Amino acid sequence: MPSAFPDSLYEREFVGYGMETPDPKWPLPVGGTANIAISFCCEYSMGAESSIVHGDAGFESHLTEIPARTPPVPNGTRLDTNESSVEYGAREGVPRLLKLFKKYDMKCTWNICTQALEQSPFWCKELVASPHELCCASKRFLDYSRISPAEESKQIGEAIDSLQKITGDKSLPHGWLIDRFSNISPLLYAREHEARQLPLMYSSESSSDELPYWVPSPLALDSKEKASTGMLVIPVAHDTGDFKFVAAGSGWGSPKDFYDYLVDTFDTLYEEGEAGEPKMMTVLLHPHIIGRPGRMAYLEKFLQYVSKKEKVWVARRDEIAAHWTKTFPYDAKTAFGQTKQLVANATPSRPTMHVPLAPLAPLSLRPYPSHPYANDAEFEKLRQDDRCAVDDAVERMRERHSYRVHMLQSELSQIDVERRKVEEACLALKESAVDLAGEIEQERRDAEAAREQEATVAQRARKLKADNDAIQESILEVTAKLEARRALKAKQKEAWYRQTAKNGPEIDFFEQKLGLKIRGVPNQKDIVQFKFANIDPGNYNRVFSFNVNASQLDYSVLVVSPSPSFLPNDVLRPLVANLNKSRDLYGFLRDMRAAFKHQVGLE
Secondary structure (H helix, E strand, O other), X not given: OOOOOOOOOOOOOOOOOOOOOOOOOOEOOOOOEOOXXXXXXXXXXXXXXXXXXXXXXXXXXXXOOOOOOOOOOOOOXXXXXXXXXXXXXXXXXXXXXXXXXXXXXXXXEEEEOXXXXXXXXXXXXXXXXXXXXXXXXXXXXXXXXXXOXXXXXXXXXXXXXXXXHHHOOOOOOOEEOOOEOOOOHHHHHXXXXXXXXXXXXXXXXXXXXXXXXXXXXHHXXXXXXXXXXXXEEXXXXXXXXXXXXXXXXXXXXXXXXXXXXXXXXXXXXXXXXXXOOOEEEEEXXXXXXXXXXXXXXXXXXXXXXXXXXXXXXXXXXXXXXXXXXXHOOOOOOOOOOOHHHHHHOOOOOOOOOOOOOOOOOOHHHOOXXXXXXXXXXXXXXXXHHHHHHHHXXXXXXXXXHHHHHHHHHHHHHHHHHHHHHHHHHHHHHXXXXXXXXXXXXXXXXXXXXXXXXXXXXXXXXXXXHHHHHHHHHHHHHXXXXXXXXXXXXXXXXXXXXXXXXXXXXXXXHHHHHOOOEEEEOOOOOOEEEEEEOOOOOOOOOOOEEEEEEOOOOXXXXXXXXXXXXXXXXXXXXXXXXXXXXXXXXXXXXXXXXXXXXXXXXXX
């Protein structure tokens, strides 16, 4: 009777798919096949980790930002620093990841520790409404290798009940990925699925391959009737996970190291897919680790890099499982984990360790050394040994030939890849040459335009110089005119002073006795205003005035009051002409007063 909880389930497998991997024919949404499948796995465990709040002996120290303290914190102590760093994952990391995958229209698998999601109905609603898959990581975020099988089995059942209740989906979970699983975790959840008649699409605890593979169902340990069914394993990868940010030892020195490693892994697998051997890549993420802004920035750079590549299938793990099951249904003869049986039942899809040969020719036709044999049994034994030796030699030759053919095919594939790279490089060089020729032509046109602009600038400079010379000549001409005007002003001033000196007493008499007022006009140089009173017998306060323009050599009368037409031109013109001829200002004023008085008499 087999043990209910055996130490392990399968024999160790060191061959896998061997030298010739199957073509998974990863599907593309637009049609055709992809060179690589990428699975992003996000762990939701915030609230399911060890804590005295949950009845545990101590706090969680696995995958935390803060290193262990020295000396260690004793059990029974609640450590808020560790708890808060985990809470960050739910508060900041989860929304960042949801927004990021939505931004690039990519689907992922959320690996749920159900106790964690029970405490966050808000995020449960968001995850259910998203296009992502919800697989199961058991109830707690614990090391199940340190928990009794009975307790682990109990928590697995509780996890299924909880996940179905909080999501409302009775078909969940489709698959499992327990972070710190025990050797029999797959057996325990397979039993729980069998008991509930709940389909189990895949298991993801193994990290032994880069392609899905089948193993016999662990339920065969319970009943031989279950031996005809299998369990599909979707491998996980730890080297491309974010946990190395907080793991001791050879971790990521910076987020850029993480990004570079993801890109290198992707490029290698993509090239293998291009050569006819497509694989899958898993990126395992924890919101409280990758959710930090500096790390998230480089995760987004990787998504940008992937989104620019063709022939990439970013898929949920249940989609990968469904595709593999359809493309490669379970075959008990080729399932992994049963190496001894596989050696006896090898098929072309797996490496053959021994191929039986056709019977050799009859013994009588073979040359043997001519010596007597003790009996027929001895002869038969020698014949059988000889035959086995020949079979083994031929088999080794076939294996070497097969290996050489495979190596030649690999080299040819590599040569083909290199040829395509060279062609791409030549095309890139050709495009670069065209671009360079275009740049040279543009530089030539720019140089020609610069020369034309230089000639235009020189022409404008010559024109400006000619304009400047003309302006200088105009300045000299205006300066000469101003000098002439100043000389004229000086002469007029001198003449005025002579006139006033000559007629000073008479003008004083006019001012005192006859009401004459002489004033300058504001803001008008060289304009003199003369005002008379005591002319009109009916109104001695009535003012009669006129303005004399003394700016020219010949004087002129500008304004006459009380009206411009008060003194007719035939009266005024002779008076002004006589003034310019005689330069007798007193006589001119006397004549003007007489003319005003005469005009008053005519009114």
